[in-house]
Amino acid sequence: MASPKDSSLRNRSRQPTPEDMKGDKDVPLHPTPRSGQSRYCISVASASLLISLLTVIIYRRCVSSTTLSSSYALCTPNGANIYTVDDKNSKVQCLVVRNSHFVDAGPLYDVQRRWSDLMASENVTEELQVRYTGPQEIVVPGLTDSHAHVLEYGATQQMPLEGTQSIKETVKRVREYILSDPELRDNRSRFVEGWGWDHTKWLLEEWPTYDDLEADSVVAGRPVVLQSKDGHALWVSRKVIEDMESLPDEVEGGVIIRDSDGNPTGVFLDNAQDMVIRPDPTYSMLQKRFATAVKDAHAVGLTAVHDAGFKPMSLAFFKRQAEEGNLPIRVYGMTYFNESADYWGDRVQKIVGAGDNRLSVRSIKIFADGALRSGGAALYEPYTDNPATRGFMRTSPELLNDVIPRFMRDGWQVNVHAIGDRANGVVLDAFEEALKDVNVSALRPRLEHAQILAKADMARFGSLGVIASVQPTHAISDMWFAEDRLGPERVKGLYAFRSIIDHGARITLGSDFPVEDMNPLAGFYAAITRVSPDGKSPHGPGGWFPEQRMTREEALRGMTIDPAYASFTEDALGSIVPGKRADYVILSRDIMSIPPPHILTTKVITTVIDGKPVYGKI
Known part of the structure; x- marks a missing residue:
């Protein structure tokens, strides 16, 4: 929160010197606040250096009525605990927000100095409020769920x-x-x-x-x-x-x-x-469902979601919300593909950044096959527990090879639901065929789920530039029945996250809510541990196929900058970098270092979109 504005106290305060705060040192900016205090303003008064070298730190807990300025710095008191997720995975002490964007990040002294220089260059006077997180809290970029169903969740x-x-x-x-x-x-x-x-x-x-x-x-x-x-x-x-x-x-x-x-x-x-014909929900019913989903999403740190299947009703609803300025969360929508309808990719207008960059619809969602749970995933060989079937393709290979290149020629990102190894292979074949006409990687095609992969197909992700959009919580849900269904060898290609990454592919993480828990930290935990919340797996507490675990850095990037890339918004979202939209989250604990079980009890303190809290307070 803001520093006290009492002029007499401010005049007696000593500005930190370069020696005090230059560089991202892992040392406290000031003593640890008392237990239970999570937001602080500070004022610093120095006794005469001739009498004493003691610096007296006076804390004041900020009252809830304090107004958040359009320009402010947020700092972590115990060293550099803001994870920027930039190209170097840097950590800094402070971020600076001006209006709706990040304008700076770095040590406190440096950002204050640069702010003064900026004000001087613009010939204006604008105070930079400095606010602090709690002592154990960290800051990460706004979190994105890369595969979700918003209205269905509601x-x-x-x-x-x-x-x-x-x-x-x-x-x-x-x-x-x-x-x-x-x-x-x-x-x-x-x-x-x-x-x-x-x-x-x-x-x-x-x-x-x-x-x-x-x-x-x-x-x-x-x-x-x-x-x-x-x-x-x-x-x-x-x-x-x-x-x-x-x-x-x-x-x-x-x-x-x-x-x-x-x-x-x-x-x-x-x-x-x-x-199965059901009555369509009314507009007011859809509003209620959306409000429920957004409220819960903000509470778990989500600032953006990729909605994996806009049918005409959903698309119309979200377009209306954007037009009326009623989108409190960023939505990247995938238009539902109806295989019985005529091709429309050359005559439907894409939506990019509508509603103040809150809504984009520039991708198509196609279902290649069914699901593993229901036995509909299309496999090369029969199911181990039901040799009478290999599952089935929901969209024929012939149709996939026809429409995927056409959509890509017309500039659409193509996102295909593929669970079984055969379905994934067929879709990768179609992407490879599209290479004859378009630069596949430039259109960033995605395989949604990419669950069961043959070894030969894992390598094609990287060479084709196909994004693997995966859901780690699916892995710890399915691990209990997967081997019975697939057998001991084929199951090794199920949720093979490390193998995909090692072949040069980019992975983006989601939950598929309401299928799984909406909380992105549940996915983070599953990705790095591959054990259930109680620490168990079919292979013991070390994890189910532990060699396929992701690192914490990879998992954090998979919820921030990688989904931004997967939605063509990496220049505006996904990291705490000057010039980008000021979306970020304050977490109660450092998920990048605490023991894995503690990740699941970590709380979201504040969720911020465009520099303003949508959940909690700063």
Whole structure:
């Protein structure tokens, strides 16, 4: 917070000398504040050097009414604890914000001197407020989730189904939700929607059926649509199926699960989900979902998200929010690709930096295959635990080889969901084919998830300039069933982060929320440890395939400058460098040095976008 402005005290204060503070020394600028004090102003008074060499430091805790100036310096009291994530991974003592941008970074004395020089050159007088973090706190650039589903997250908070251990427990949660809402309880024609069930976590791993919903008297007879945790399966009630048109025997890129008599049981996988018709949410419902997601995102330090799938409704919503100036977080959107629609890449206008650089939509999201949990990931060889299938491609190789080069010729970034080794290989083939017409690396194509990779394909990431957009928390979720599903050899290519990096590729980190925890520190922890939150893994406390761990520096870059690169914004975002937007986060502990278990208890103190707090205080 600001230094006291009492003139008599200020006149008696001694300015730090170059010998005091020049250089990023790991020494305190002043004594450690008392426990419980996290924001401080200081004034420094010196007794006469002829009488005493003792410098008296007087602390004043800043009151909440103190106004944050448009220009201020934020410093860490115990040495250089601001991680800039610049090209040298530098650490500095202070950052300086002017309006919405960083204008300086370095030792306190240097930034004060340069600020005075700047004011003199502009012939203006503007005081530089100096504020301090708490003694254990650090500052990092604003954090980005590179693969998320914003409005879907907001929807999940209405009736979350994650964490149940059986079909019966899940149905009970649906029942309780219905009974808690009088309008829903009394109107049996209203749709009941929820998200998050995960049959792989149930004590008895099996697909649910609509009969399970009909067995409960409160739930029975209602239109119920429940999305799975990974977003690749819908569990619906009998009423929903009865209201659908006649179902086809097969769905390209999807599956309708049937019983032994060939009747649908109520579960639709991947592309078959598109057959389930639900009423569209109203604009006010979307606003409520968005507000919920943003509030939670700011609380965990997110200043930007890459939304992995704007369908027309979502795209229209975010465009309206940008036009009305209602985007409190940066959103990089991927336009959803509908394989049954006509090609549109040559006639749709891209959005770059709308709403004061809060919204960009210049990429396309294509689904190559399904998910590992639901057995839809496309593999070269059959599943170990289900030799009857190799999974399936949601988009045919022929169509991928057609549309990927076309979108890239028209200047679109192409981001492809690919889980299985076959799906990743097919997409890399398509990117390689596109090289005949365009510079692939200049358009920064991305493989979203890039989960299972053949050794030969790992090398192609670096040579083609393809970005691996990965989710470390998926690794520690899937590690418990992955080897049963893939076998002891093929599983070595699953979530092989180190192998991808060592082949020269750039990795960017996300969570896939609401599939996984939104907190980016959970992903940071998973990336560097490859163990569950309780310190366990199938390979012991050292981590699941520990040779694939990322370093802390790589993980931090994967949440800051690398997602900025992956969204063409590295000149404006991703590091604490003069000229960039002043997005940053204050953390309660130094995640770059504390023991890994303590990372998960680290708190976000303040989240700042364009120099102003959106969560917490400075």
